[in-house]
Amino acid sequence: MAGKFDAGLRKHDKVLRRLLPKVEVLHYSAVDLQREFLHVSRRADQMEGQLRQCLSLLQQQSQTISRLNEGASALRRRVTRLESLSARQAIELNKPTRRSVSGPPEEVPSSPGTMTAPASSSTDFESLYLEFEGRFRGSGEEVTERLKEYLPILERACPGSRPLVALDIGSGRGEWLRLLKQHGVIARGVDANPGMVSHAIEQGLEITLGNGLDYLRNLPSASLGLVTAFHVVEHLKIDELLVLIEETARVLVPGGMAIFETPNPANLRVSTFTFHLDPTHRQPIPSHLLEFLCQSVGLTETQVLELHPEKGGDTFPEEGSPKVSQLLNQLFHGPRDYAVIARTPA
Numbered sequence: 001m002a003g004k005f006d007a008g009l010r011k012h013d014k015v016l017r018r019l020l021p022k023v024e025v026l027h028y029s030a031v032d033l034q035r036e037f038l039h040v041s042r043r044a045d046q047m048e049g050q051l052r053q054c055l056s057l058l059q060q061q062s063q064t065i066s067r068l069n070e071g072a073s074a075l076r077r078r079v080t081r082l083e084s085l086s087a088r089q090a091i092e093l094n095k096p097t098r099r100s101v102s103g104p105p106e107e108v109p110s111s112p113g114t115m116t117a118p119a120s121s122s123t124d125f126e127s128l129y130l131e132f133e134g135r136f137r138g139s140g141e142e143v144t145e146r147l148k149e150y151l152p153i154l155e156r157a158c159p160g161s162r163p164l165v166a167l168d169i170g171s172g173r174g175e176w177l178r179l180l181k182q183h184g185v186i187a188r189g190v191d192a193n194p195g196m197v198s199h200a201i202e203q204g205l206e207i208t209l210g211n212g213l214d215y216l217r218n219l220p221s222a223s224l225g226l227v228t229a230f231h232v233v234e235h236l237k238i239d240e241l242l243v244l245i246e247e248t249a250r251v252l253v254p255g256g257m258a259i260f261e262t263p264n265p266a267n268l269r270v271s272t273f274t275f276h277l278d279p280t281h282r283q284p285i286p287s288h289l290l291e292f293l294c295q296s297v298g299l300t301e302t303q304v305l306e307l308h309p310e311k312g313g314d315t316f317p318e319e320g321s322p323k324v325s326q327l328l329n330q331l332f333h334g335p336r337d338y339a340v341i342a343r344t345p346a
Contacts, residue, residue: 057332061268061269061272061273064273065272065273065276068273068276068277072276072279075279143173143175144175144178144179146307146308147175147176147179147230148179149307150259150339151179151183153257153259153305153341154183154185154226154257156257156343157225157226157255157256157257157343163184163185163186164184164185164186164225164226165185165186165187165223165224165225165226166180166185166186166187166188166224166225166226166227166228167187167188167189167190167215167216167219167224167226167227167228167251168180168187168188168189168190168228168229168230169189169190169212169215169216169227169228169229169232169244170190170191170192170212170229170230170231170232170235171189171190171191171196171200171205171207172191172193172196172200172230173196173199173200174189174196174199174200174203174205174207176189176228176230177189177200177205177206177207178203178205181205185226187206188206188207188208189205189206189207189208190207190208190209190210190211190212190215191207191208191209191210191212192209192210192211192212194209197209212229212232212244213240213243213244213247216244216247216248216251217247219247219251220251221250221251222250222251222252222253222254222256223251223253224251224252224253224256225252225253225255225256225257226252226256226257226258226259227248227251227252227256227257227258227259228258228259228260228261229244229259229260229261230259230261231261231262231263231337232244232260232262233260233262233285233290234262234263234275234281234282234283234284234285235280235281235282236282237282241285241293242293242297245258245260245293245294245297245299246297248299249297249298249299249344252343252344253344254344254345254346255343255344255345255346256343256344257341257342257343258294258299258340258341258342258343259339259340259341259342260290260294260339260340260342261307261337261338261339262284262285262290262337262338262339263275263281263284263336263337264287264306264307264334264335264336264337264338265284265285265286266286266287266331266334266335266338267331267332267333267334267335267336268331268332269310269332269333269336270284270336271284274336287304287338287340290340291304291340291342294340294342295342298344298345299342299343299344300343300344300345301342301343301344301345302340302341302342302343303340303341303342304338304339304340304341305338305339305340305341306334306335306337306338307335307336307337307338307339308335308336308337309333309334309335309336310332310333310334310336
């Protein structure tokens with residue numbers, strides 16, 4: 001009996017020896033699964049936090065847009081009242097007892113480099129635009145610092161002809177004209193806002209009060225080495241935009257350069273909020289569309305330059321899901337502006 005019992009123990013011992021490695025493998029597999037589960041759980045928590053942050057930002061944007069819409073409605077009501085008042089004043093001025101015997105005064109055309117005195121009018125958004133630019137676009141010094149990014153690019157414009165002759169359309173307060181003048185470029189501007197033009201003329205800059213498209217139409221072909229328009233194209237209808245680009249291509253000499261800068265709708269904060277701060281904006285223009293329009297009129301050498309990404313602020317952390325975080329940071333904190341740099345064939 002003792003022998004049989006000993007033989008049975010040896011048999012069970014062999015079985016246990018064969019099972020032991022398998023049990024150890026199962027044990028380590030269970031530990032690995034537990035560790036992976038904990039890792040996935042932590043990543044899910046991080047993802048949930050990021051999505052909550054994204055939802056909170058979207059809710060803030062929605063509330064801001066609602067407030068902006070309310071402000072725009074109030075502004076439209078104010079403009080309507082002002083238009084009504086202006087119409088009543090026009091009726092009074094056109095009464096027979098106030099008409100000049102010789103008829104209306106003859107219009108005196110303005111020459112390039114001079115400013116035509118604007119007619120008096122009631123307060124409107126145009127008269128507030130200089131103050132508006134200072135608050136929402138930045139001070140003259142801040143805008144000048146941003147514009148300095150373009151100075152190295154100018155070396156590629158008409159490399160065989162110096163000095164460079166330039167026209168800036170919608171030149172506003174004149175930061176770009178002043179910068180060009182400091183770097184030896186013969187530059188003049190045109191702007192339709194009387195306040196902006198007065199401000200620029202006081203700075204000793206050459207600028208004309210008028211419509212930029214009309215000004216371009218009256219220029220001879222192949223007469224400029226550089227045409228620029230900073231934050232202008234988003235104010236135009238599509239037909240006006242096409243005319244601007246076509247006339248720009250016409251007046252540029254071979255190898256001449258055009259620069260069109262505009263807000264970047266690929267940035268969600270820009271396309272859903274900051275773009276609509278300016279009620280004179282029509283619609284955001286994607287960079288692919290603006291580049292295509294330039295190429296369609298013969299400005300074949302084109303480049304899209306992404307500009308002014310948001311610095312600082314609350315960004316999405318990249319721990320856990322770096323690809324998702326990078327995408328969200330690009331959408332919410334990426335370049336706020338872009339420029340299409342285009343040249344005529346040399």
